[in-house]
Amino acid sequence: MxxxxxxxxxxxxxxxxxxxxxxxxxxxxxxxxxxxxxxxxxxxxxxxxxxxxxxxxxxxxxxxxxxxxxxxxxxxxxxxxxxxxxxxxxxxxxxxxxxxxxxxxxxxxxxxxxxxxxxxxxxxxxxxxxxxxxxxxxxxxxxxxxxxxxxxxxxxxxxxxVSEYLSLIMTLIFAFGISFQLPVILTLLAKAGFIDSQFLKDKRRYAIVLVFVAAAILTPPDVISQLSLAIPTLLLYEASVIAVRMAEKKRDQAAADAGG
Known part of the structure; x- marks a missing residue:
């Protein structure tokens, strides 16, 4: 050079x-x-x-x-x-x-x-x-x-x-805010071709375990906080499966229209 x-x-x-x-x-x-x-x-x-x-x-x-x-x-x-x-x-x-x-x-x-x-x-x-x-x-x-x-x-x-109350509510807001990004993360991974809806369905049992582990780590050590985070996150996981499936259908339709 x-x-x-x-x-x-x-x-x-x-x-x-x-x-x-x-x-x-x-x-x-x-x-x-x-x-x-x-x-x-x-x-x-x-x-x-x-x-x-x-x-x-x-x-x-x-x-x-x-x-x-x-x-x-x-x-x-x-x-x-x-x-x-x-x-x-x-x-x-x-x-x-x-x-x-x-x-x-x-x-x-x-x-x-x-x-x-x-x-x-x-x-x-x-x-x-x-x-x-x-x-x-x-x-x-x-x-x-x-x-x-x-x-x-x-x-x-x-x-x-006052400091402990602030730390508690900030920790929960941060934990819930990050966990609620799950549909965004999974949809981006699907668009990049790393995962698909079938993969998410097959790995559901592992996702459940990981969600509860994450809830235990991100929230204070009490069952109420952990369940309050885990249950919505699992619902978001199911919503992500639907969102990824819809993205796949749209991609397949676009490919079919281009091929036709």
């Missing part, structure tokens, strides 16, 4: 690196801006996250949390702001990633990829909603039910720490 050839290959690489840096700066800027915004409203956001606790308690006067370290509230707000920034800046980050890889894709690949950019945040929001209105209230209701408020006996009350 001549010196001119080497220089010619370096030029596109440098251009790609410059573009990648610009995309990363925009994504980071979006995260920083949303971090500052979320930190400014961290108390209000935390109060919103307390809604599942209120639903479980039934009375706002029964919702009591504590903090046991001088800077626990500060670090909790910082952690909450970072989580909120990652959530709200995701559309910008995903757009920057897409714009970086899009020039290397064919038109049909772009058309096939775009629906997943929309489906990914929607499914994540659905998973977060399941946590907010079903899983977390169930966990808190169960926890409240373990209190001992018997006259003549020692009083045992639920007084969760």
């Amino acid at each position: 001549t010196h001119e050839d080497i220089e010619a290959t370096k030029a596109p690489l440098i251009e790609h690196l410059i573009e990648l840096r610009a995309r990363l700066i925009k994504a980071l800027a979006a995260f920083v801006v949303m971090f500052l915004v979320c930190y400014g409203f961290s108390q209000q956001i935390y109060n919103v996250l307390l809604v599942p606790y209120r639903l479980a308690a039934g009375d706002i006067n029964q919702v009591k949390l504590i903090y046991t370290a001088p800077l626990e509230i500060l670090f909790t707000h910082i952690k909450l702001a970072a989580f909120g920034a990652a959530f709200f800046s995701f559309p910008v980050v995903a757009t920057q990633i897409y714009k970086f890889v899009a020039p290397g894709l064919y038109k049909n690949e772009k058309d096939a990829f775009r629906p997943f950019l929309v489906a990914t945040p929607i499914l994540f929001l659905v998973g977060a909603a399941v946590v907010f209105f079903i899983a977390m209230p169930l966990v808190m209701r169960f926890s409240i039910g373990q209190q001992q408020l018997i006259e003549g006996e020692a009083s045992i009350q639920l007084l969760p720490k």
Whole structure:
């Protein structure tokens, strides 16, 4: 390879690196801006996250949390702001990633990829909603039910720490949000030719085991959280089988029309 050839290959690489840096700066800027915004409203956001606790308690006067370290509230707000920034800046980050890889894709690949950019945040929001209105209230209701408020006996009350409550609901939102991406992941694998609907049907029993293992790892060590994640994920697996089958029919129809 001549010196001119080497220089010619370096030029596109440098251009790609410059573009990648610009995309990363925009994504980071979006995260920083949303971090500052979320930190400014961290108390209000935390109060919103307390809604599942209120639903479980039934009375706002029964919702009591504590903090046991001088800077626990500060670090909790910082952690909450970072989580909120990652959530709200995701559309910008995903757009920057897409714009970086899009020039290397064919038109049909772009058309096939775009629906997943929309489906990914929607499914994540659905998973977060399941946590907010079903899983977390169930966990808190169960926890409240373990209190001992018997006259003549020692009083045992639920007084969760602000940091531990945030960690719990964030863990569940993250776990459910990722698990609800299953249809997207399996459909992409099917489009790439790695799997098909028959493969998913044949491996269903293994999928069930893996789902329960994942639920045990991703959620707190209680049966309610694990079942709340495992059952919807299994339903999503079945929905993925249907989605992959529909994609196969559409592909076969397109091949038949092209052949005809």
